[in-house]
Amino acid sequence: DVQLVESGGGLVQPGGSLRLSCAASGFSFSSYWMSWVRQAPGKGLEWVANIKEDGSEKYYVDSVKGRFTISRDNAKKSLYLQMNSLRAEDTAVYYCARGSGMGVWGQGTTVTVSS
Amino acid sequence: DVVMTQSPLSLPVTLGQPASISCKSSQSLVSSDGNTYLNWFQQRPGQSPRRLIYKVSNRDSGVPDRFSGSGSGTDFTLKISRVEAEDVGVYYCMQGTHWPPWTFGQGTKVEIK
Numbered sequence: 697d698v699q700l701v702e703s704g705g706g707l708v709q710p711g712g713s714l715r716l717s718c719a720a721s722g723f724s725f726s727s728y729w730m731s732w733v734r735q736a737p738g739k740g741l742e743w744v745a746n747i748k749e750d751g752s753e754k755y756y757v758d759s760v761k762g763r764f765t766i767s768r769d770n771a772k773k774s775l776y777l778q779m780n781s782l783r784a785e786d787t788a789v790y791y792c793a794r795g796s797g798m799g800v801w802g803q804g805t806t807v808t809v810s811s
Numbered sequence: 812d813v814v815m816t817q818s819p820l821s822l823p824v825t826l827g828q829p830a831s832i833s834c835k836s837s838q839s840l841v842s843s844d845g846n847t848y849l850n851w852f853q854q855r856p857g858q859s860p861r862r863l864i865y866k867v868s869n870r871d872s873g874v875p876d877r878f879s880g881s882g883s884g885t886d887f888t889l890k891i892s893r894v895e896a897e898d899v900g901v902y903y904c905m906q907g908t909h910w911p912p913w914t915f916g917q918g919t920k921v922e923i924k
Contacts, residue, residue, distance in 0.1 A: 731913070733860075741852070741860060741903055743913040755911040791859060796907055797850055799871065801859045 698722040705805030718775040718792030726770040729796045732777050734788035782809045813909045817916035823924045830891040832919045834904035839884045848907035851889045855900040
């Protein structure tokens with residue numbers, strides 16, 4: 697079965713850092729763009745970042761540029777999101793999704809930024 | 812950035828009756844490759860989003876055929892032919908033609924009357 701499993705969320709103080717991971721299985725990970733999408737409490741979906749199959753292209757929503765870094769390890773079939781200088785408005789459930797078309801989603805990991 | 816506008820934002824429906832959600836984009840979603848990258852997602856309460864439709868009208872594997880997508884250019888529609896209880900949730904459209912950013916609509920909440 698195709699599966700994405702996120703981890704690494706938690707409670708962090710403003711200005712702190714977290715690294716999210718997404719473990720992929722059941723498909724050829726290295727053949728797909730990968731995406732991070734977040735959902736603030738009670739709000740809609742917001743695209744955060746995308747990365748090309750080989751990691752050569754990366755794109756970010758303006759609100760996280762310079763603070764978040766998307767990366768991948770194709771050998772480990774894993775996607776990452778390094779989040780620095782976290783703000784209260786980054787509080788959300790973070791999902792990884794397969795492809796820029798987001799055909800498969802993980803269960804999400806919760807990030808709470810609060811003092 | 813392309814703005815995606817959904818309507819209505821709330822849609823009470825009667826079981827067994829049809830439902831329709833509109834999604835309008837601020838510019839045409841026809842790509843230079845001739846494709847239109849407009850997807851629809853369903854998010855049931857307490858669950859992760861799930862893609863239902865890709866490239867306007869293509870149903871994902873396992874999606875019931877009561878769901879259909881249509882439209883072109885800037886106007887798109889998701890239709891449910893006969894609403895079932897399991898269809899309750901929030902539905903989002905998303906464009907992937909003019910990126911970055913990839914942009915979602917605000918979401919339409921479908922509930923049973």
